[in-house]
Amino acid sequence: MSARAQIPHSRPTLTAEDHASVVACLTEGSIAQGRRVEAFEAAVATRLGKAHAVATASGTSALVLALRGLEIGAGHEVVLPSYVCYAVRDAVTAAGATPVYCDIGSGWSMTPEAVERVVTPQTRAIIVVHNFGIAVPTGAFLRFGVPLIDDVCQSFGAAIEPGAVVTCASFQATKLLTTGEGGMVLTDDVRIYERVTLLRDGAHGCRGERVPAPFTDLQAALGLSQLARFETFLARRREIAAAYLGDLSGIGCRLPVDVRERSIFFRFPLRATRPFEGVRLAFMAHGIHVRRGVDALLHHAEGLPAERFPETETTFAETVCLPILPSMSDDDIARVIVATREIFS
Numbered sequence: 435m436s437a438r439a440q441i442p443h444s445r446p447t448l449t450a451e452d453h454a455s456v457v458a459c460l461t462e463g464s465i466a467q468g469r470r471v472e473a474f475e476a477a478v479a480t481r482l483g484k485a486h487a488v489a490t491a492s493g494t495s496a497l498v499l500a501l502r503g504l505e506i507g508a509g510h511e512v513v514l515p516s517y518v519c520y521a522v523r524d525a526v527t528a529a530g531a532t533p534v535y536c537d538i539g540s541g542w543s544m545t546p547e548a549v550e551r552v553v554t555p556q557t558r559a560i561i562v563v564h565n566f567g568i569a570v571p572t573g574a575f576l577r578f579g580v581p582l583i584d585d586v587c588q589s590f591g592a593a594i595e596p597g598a599v600v601t602c603a604s605f606q607a608t609k610l611l612t613t614g615e616g617g618m619v620l621t622d623d624v625r626i627y628e629r630v631t632l633l634r635d636g637a638h639g640c641r642g643e644r645v646p647a648p649f650t651d652l653q654a655a656l657g658l659s660q661l662a663r664f665e666t667f668l669a670r671r672r673e674i675a676a677a678y679l680g681d682l683s684g685i686g687c688r689l690p691v692d693v694r695e696r697s698i699f700f701r702f703p704l705r706a707t708r709p710f711e712g713v714r715l716a717f718m719a720h721g722i723h724v725r726r727g728v729d730a731l732l733h734h735a736e737g738l739p740a741e742r743f744p745e746t747e748t749t750f751a752e753t754v755c756l757p758i759l760p761s762m763s764d765d766d767i768a769r770v771i772v773a774t775r776e777i778f779s
């Protein structure tokens with residue numbers, strides 16, 4: 435077994451610029467919600483091409499605020515894929531609505547065909563989850579005639595098609611861009627923006643409804659310096675993905691070739707037909723941490739029959755995500771390639 439450093443699956447990309455930006459904020463003493471939060475909201479809105487932005491405590495609270503901003507709550511159904519983290523379901527239930535789960539297609543993402551099978555007259559929104567950095571064609575879901583919410587928590591900065599009324603981002607520690615914890619609601623609709631701002635900040639007539647979702651200048655200081663280097667993060671991810679796609683072809687696993695043009699590679703998923711736990715241990719022997727695409731399936735927690743989620747079930751069983759981090763060295767990348775080839779050959 436190698437004595438070399440472990441290669442984690444996930445870690446934030448933090449540099450001296452980030453330290454300096456946070457220290458400048460501390461030195462100035464403006465550490466609550468102030469002008470840096472406003473500057474970060476404006477910068478993210480510009481980056482994503484949206485008119486308005488409201489920073490929140492997390493991606494989960496961004497989703498809750500988005501749903502509440504759309505006046506979705508008790509008696510309403512919200513469609514989301516079963517193949518996503520619990521946070522998305524928790525946001526729907528926190529808003530008072532009922533989550534309805536759909537299957538995915540073969541590319542790790544929900545499809546209109548899968549949504550078609552679960553929409554009902556009670557459906558009030560569809561959360562279009564852009565998993566792993568892969569931009570799902572949002573416009574394809576417009577035909578259901580309900581508001582679309584883009585969940586870009588794993589795809590911040592991907593080329594997302596227009597169509598959604600609200601976009602929700604996460605800046606949690608291991609996301610594409612981090613503020614430690616944090617999130618954001620983005621929209622072009624001024625009424626949704628005003629309502630979400632009221633829900634976050636409170637005001638006369640809105641206090642009882644307020645959703646505590648604080649975001650501070652200290653976090654914004656980190657976010658602003660991360661955003662200044664964000665394009666270099668994405669470029670490095672693309673470089674690593676190109677190396678994996680080139681050097682891992684022919685290993686007998688399905689690589690994310692079909693989604694290559696639509697992905698910014700938050701994750702590098704491959705489909706292997708061997709049980710995940712054995713694969714994970716084999717990588718551990720090389721000092722490399724891999725993970726499943728998601729930790730669990732939402733329809734299992736609800737006791738729903740597996741037969742209704744065939745692609746979700748096989749994708750869950752077969753997906754292995756390799757480390758893909760801007761901070762990986764060329765040596766790290768070569769180690770992952772050698773180990774992957776060895777394990778699957």
Ligand SMILES: Cc1ncc(COP(=O)(O)O)c(C=O)c1O
Pocket residue numbers: 491492493494495518519521522563565585587588604605606616617
């Ligand atoms: C697709 C997706 N949506 C929402 C969230 C929730 O974001 P947060 O952890 O910032 O609450 C996550 C976080 O892992 C996520 O991956």
